[in-house]
Amino acid sequence: MRDEAQPLRLVRLRRRTHFLLDSGGVGDRTAQLVHGALVTLVILSVAAVVLESDADIAARYGAIFAAIEYVAVAAFSVEYALRLWSAPEHRLYADLPPLKARAAFALSASALVDLAAILPALLSFFLTADLRILLILRLARFFKLARYSPGIRSIVAVLEAERKALAATGVVLFGVVLLMAAAMYVVERDAQPEHFRSIPASMWWAIQTVATVGYGDVTPTTAAGRIVAAVTMVMGFVMLGLPVGIVATAFAEEIHRRDFVVTWSMVARAPLFATLDASAIAEIMRYLRAQSLPPGALVVRRGEPAHSMYFIAAGEVEIELAEGPARLGEGQFFGEVALLRKTSRTANVRAITPIKLLVLDAFDLHVFLQRNPEVGRRIEEVAASRAEFRARSRDGDLIEAEIDERDIASRAGAP
Numbered sequence: 001m002r003d004e005a006q007p008l009r010l011v012r013l014r015r016r017t018h019f020l021l022d023s024g025g026v027g028d029r030t031a032q033l034v035h036g037a038l039v040t041l042v043i044l045s046v047a048a049v050v051l052e053s054d055a056d057i058a059a060r061y062g063a064i065f066a067a068i069e070y071v072a073v074a075a076f077s078v079e080y081a082l083r084l085w086s087a088p089e090h091r092l093y094a095d096l097p098p099l100k101a102r103a104a105f106a107l108s109a110s111a112l113v114d115l116a117a118i119l120p121a122l123l124s125f126f127l128t129a130d131l132r133i134l135l136i137l138r139l140a141r142f143f144k145l146a147r148y149s150p151g152i153r154s155i156v157a158v159l160e161a162e163r164k165a166l167a168a169t170g171v172v173l174f175g176v177v178l179l180m181a182a183a184m185y186v187v188e189r190d191a192q193p194e195h196f197r198s199i200p201a202s203m204w205w206a207i208q209t210v211a212t213v214g215y216g217d218v219t220p221t222t223a224a225g226r227i228v229a230a231v232t233m234v235m236g237f238v239m240l241g242l243p244v245g246i247v248a249t250a251f252a253e254e255i256h257r258r259d260f261v262v263t264w265s266m267v268a269r270a271p272l273f274a275t276l277d278a279s280a281i282a283e284i285m286r287y288l289r290a291q292s293l294p295p296g297a298l299v300v301r302r303g304e305p306a307h308s309m310y311f312i313a314a315g316e317v318e319i320e321l322a323e324g325p326a327r328l329g330e331g332q333f334f335g336e337v338a339l340l341r342k343t344s345r346t347a348n349v350r351a352i353t354p355i356k357l358l359v360l361d362a363f364d365l366h367v368f369l370q371r372n373p374e375v376g377r378r379i380e381e382v383a384a385s386r387a388e389f390r391a392r393s394r395d396g397d398l399i400e401a402e403i404d405e406r407d408i409a410s411r412a413g414a415p
């Protein structure tokens with residue numbers, strides 16, 4: 001009996017751990033506390049590293065900085081170990097066996113940043129030399145903040161999506177630098193051999209000019225040199241504008257795609273809200289958060305605690321029921337059963353097309369339903385019919401028990 005209970009408890013613990021570390025803290029005080037503590041530690045430890053570089057400050061507050069470093073490294077190490085252990089619960093790796101899920105997580109960009117945050121401390125066990133590179137690695141923990149900032153995640157996504165266009169502008173820019181350095185080498189070599197004795201030496205001037213920096217340490221003195229410089233400056237403006245434009249446009253698109261605006265018509269289209277008056281629609285709009293997800297993403301995982309319900313603004317999802325999948329589309333909602341019954345999620349819900357969801361957190365739902373009991377009655381009716389459908393289905397309980405066992409065997413079986 002104990003043996004059977006153990007994996008179930010372990011899976012629950014692993015899910016909870018993953019939720020606390022990775023949920024974004026929505027609707028859960030403990031998760032918000034964990035996130036708050038980690039963000040504070042990142043900021044404190046980065047500030048300590050920076051201030052420590054000043055010899056006077058280091059002499060006065062060295063003990064405090066050392067204490068911060070110990071606490072930070074200990075906390076980040078525990079965090080890394082827990083993230084690795086709970087990786088099989090990650091939505092992106094939900095279909096992989098536990099070991100593969102952990103390997104995939106360990107190779108992800110955010111896990112590598114997590115590792116870099118603790119690496120200097122781990123390396124210092126083996127290395128006694130004062131390696132400057134360790135200082136840079138300690139500062140890399142600053143990027144741990146990216147996990148908590150949708151804005152930084154958007155920038156990374158944009159750079160990733162536009163990497164080919166950006167690489168192309170980089171190549172063209174390099175070509176311009178090369179060409180202009182060669183031209184300058186030809187026209188200024190005799191007048192200023194100390195600055196323009198070769199093409200590589202002339203490139204220092206070309207890079208400064210193309211980047212519109214112009215330190216002024218190297219300037220053309222001949223008429224031909226000034227003409228080359230003028231052309232280089234104009235080309236610099238044009239060439240630098242290109243990547244800026246590419247990133248700005250892609251960033252605007254990414255923001256729109258990720259946090260699409262919750263519009264009146266979107267809310268009013270949902271049959272559930274069709275009878276609401278204008279002020280009630282305005283009220284619910286304030287509570288709804290927008291979320292976009294790609295096909296295949298697991299929106300709701302069976303057995304997880306419930307903190308929100310979802311309205312489908314666009315796209316389709318599949319409810320993975322024991323008796324076969326059910327599809328829900330635009331205007332329909334899901335995730336209400338666990339919220340109303342105060343149970344864990346009763347089924348997996350997966351996006352099968354790109355989807356746009358309107359998310360309503362549990363607290364806001366209850367506030368809204370107190371003021372709009374009619375909507376509450378209709379949500380309750382739908383929840384009841386879904387629960388009844390599940391109960392009527394062939395050997396419902398048996399199938400659920402089988403699924404639980406299969407789920408646990410596949411998730412908890414491996415180390």
Ligand SMILES: Nc1ncnc2c1ncn2[C@@H]1O[C@@H]2COP(=O)(O)O[C@H]2[C@H]1O
Binds near residue numbers: 300306326344390
């Ligand atoms: N038979 C069903 N038909 C449609 N949706 C369902 C059915 N059973 C469960 N669901 C939805 O799947 C969701 C899984 O999470 P919840 O249990 O919170 O709420 C559940 C319902 O919204």
